[in-house]
Amino acid sequence: MKESILDLFVIGGGINGAGIARDAAGRGLSVMMCEKDDLAQGTSSRSGKLVHGGLRYLEYYEFRLVREALIEREVLLNSACHIIWPMRFVLPHNPTDRPAWLVRLGLFLYDHLGGRKKLPGTRSLDLKRDPEGAPILDTYKSGFEYSDCWVDDARLVALNALDAAERGASILPRTRCLSAVRQQSKWEITLLDENTGKQQVVHARALVNAAGPWVLDIIKNVANAHTSRSVRLVKGSHIIVDKFWEGQQAYLVQNHDKRVIFINPYESNKALIGTTDIPYDGKAESVMADEQEIKYLMDVVNRYFKVKLRRDDVITHFSGVRPLFDDGKGNPSAVTRDYVFELDDQQNAPLLHIFGGKITTFRKLAEHALQKLAPYFPKMGADWTRNAVLPGGEIANADFESFQQSAKEQYPWLPAPLRKHYSRLYGARLSTLLGEARSLDDLGQHFGANLFEAEVRYLVTYEWAQQAEDILWRRTKHKLHLSPAQIASFETWFTSNLAVIQAPMSAAS
Known part of the structure; x- marks a missing residue:
């Protein structure tokens, strides 16, 4: 039997890989x-x-x-449009900045610059008169308001992976690549399943x-290759x-060091504040926000707002490592956020x-990557993603408000907060999640807040959730709305029931 390559x-x-x-x-x-690890971990x-x-x-002239x-x-x-939506940003002006x-x-x-069509343009604000200025200190008298968009970043990754799988790709989370070796115009790739400890070998024409x-x-260490390129790890x-x-407006403010900080509404009743920009030379998986960074972010809020944050006000924090292409700039904030490819086509x-x-540019990056590889796949299809929707985005005219109203009429038994949660995370896939449910009792065990068993089963079956944290923090943000006791109870239940939930998963993956 001929080997499948x-x-x-x-x-x-x-996001780039997915x-x-x-x-x-x-x-x-x-x-x-x-x-x-997990997708988007x-x-x-x-x-x-x-x-x-x-x-x-x-x-920086980018x-x-x-x-x-x-x-x-x-x-x-x-x-x-279910996981990405417009947001208005208020920029208080300080003459000293x-x-x-x-x-x-x-x-x-x-x-x-970008041919804006949907989003409203910039307007000037009188912070003493306009309601957006109410929380700002009286020393800031004027400002501006402009548009950008919010995104559920981890769900964006999961939906790309789901779309890839539905188009025939094999998606293997918690699977480590141990080695990749060139062999006669192909790659021999050795993989380790982190859950079972089992290894497998696959072959591919391109990597x-x-x-x-x-x-x-x-x-x-994996491909045993070489590069003249370098990356700057920035925390x-x-x-x-x-x-x-x-x-629902967000704020963009400038600190004394001229770094800008976003202060965004988050999860209905929370605020997300960030980010710092610090050179990092540790292990990416070990990155954590330190107390100096937390104070830095609180201080910039306290510089602009009437409410004064204290350390006890911080519910939680997180930190990530940005792998920026090293363009030689000394200031981490000045290092380019653009992407660079390097193609090694030996043998x-x-x-x-x-x-x-x-x-923001992941889709274009992916398109450019496939264009780079096109000479090796002459029968490959053309560019297609620009006008395609992601799973759940099959909403008429990308009109989320109309979709929510339709969901209200179709599922009148769903409480408004739960209906909004499902609509925002799953969009048009809401019907798949709910299945034949006709009441809250049909959603199975209730773990607190908006977390029901039906959603857990959906995430395990369709979105590769394998650990409680996958569900509580990456596929959703339930962790922000559950008590420590509720979180512990869910973790115990999930561990005990995962094998049963996973039984039909092979058909989805």
């Missing part, structure tokens, strides 16, 4: 993707949760990147290294507190390394 093997289950796997599968290639679940052009990148990101902002909004003319110029470019902070480790930390203002067995990138 994959077209493409992707290392890394973050995006590339999806794009490749949609072009008709046979694809496998592995991730040593690294950098891709520890972002500022924004799809944005990068207003501050204009100061016009190409900003234009591409602004165009992608609306492309992604159309593809997944950037001059007003410079801010206006930047916002003018921001409004026009993509989308390992994020571990990109150099894959080059040196970005966030804190979560109770929301301390009225309205007609291509290896494509991905350096850098940001969530």
Whole structure:
């Protein structure tokens, strides 16, 4: 029997790896993707949760990147309006910081570089009169308001992986790539299942290294390859507190060091504040926010807002490592957020390394990656993702409000908070999650807040959830709304019942 050889093997289950796997599968290639941890467990679940052009990148003359990101902002909004939605950002102006003319110029470019269609443009604010200025200290009298988008970053990864799987890709979370060796115009790849300890060997015509902070480790220790490229690991930390203002607007403020900080509404009644930018030389999996960073973020809030944050107000915090392409800039904030490819095509067995990138441009990065590999796959399909929707995004005219109203009529027994939670996370896949349910009792065990057994079963069956943390923190944010006792109870139940829930999973994966 002739050995089956994959077209493409992707290392890394973050946003870039999942995006590339999806794009490749949609072009008709046979694809496998592995991730040593859970999907999005690294950098891709520890972002500022924004799809944005990068207003501050204009100061570093990153016009190409900003234009591409602004165009992608609306492309992604159309593809997944349930997990991506518009948000207005208030920028209080302080005359001691950037001059007003410079801010206006930047916002003018921001409004026009990307061919904005859906999102409203910039407007000036009188912070003494406009309600958006109510929580701001009286010393700040004027400001600006502009548009960007919010995204559930970890769900964006999961939906890309799900779309890839539905198009034929094999998705292997918690599977480590031990080695990748060129053999007669193909790659021999040895994998380790972290759950069972079993190894398997697969073969592929091309290999993509989308390992994020571990990109150099894959080059040196897995593929035994070489590169002249380098990455800068930069730590970005966030804190979560109770929301301390009225309205759905977010805020963008500038600290004394001229670094800008986002203060965004989060999970209905919380606020997400970040991020820091600190060079990092430790293990990416061990990254944590330190007390100095937490104080830094509290201090910038206290510089602008009437409410004064204290250490006890911090509910939790998280930190991620951004693997930025090293362009030689000394200031971590000035290092490019653009992406760079390196193609190693020895022995007609291509290896494509991905350096850098940001969530907003993941789709374009994936498209460019497949274009780089096109010469090796002459029968590969054309670019297709620009006008495609992600799972759950099959909502008429990308009109989420109309979809919610329809869900209310179809499932009148669902309490409004639960209906909104399901609609936001699963969009048009809501009907798959609910199945034949006709009442709350049909959703199974209730673990607290909006967490019911039906959602757990859906996430295990369709989205590769294997541990309680996968569900509580990455596929959802239930962990922010459950008590410690409820979390412990759920973890016990999940561990005891996982084998039973997993029984039908082979059909989904």
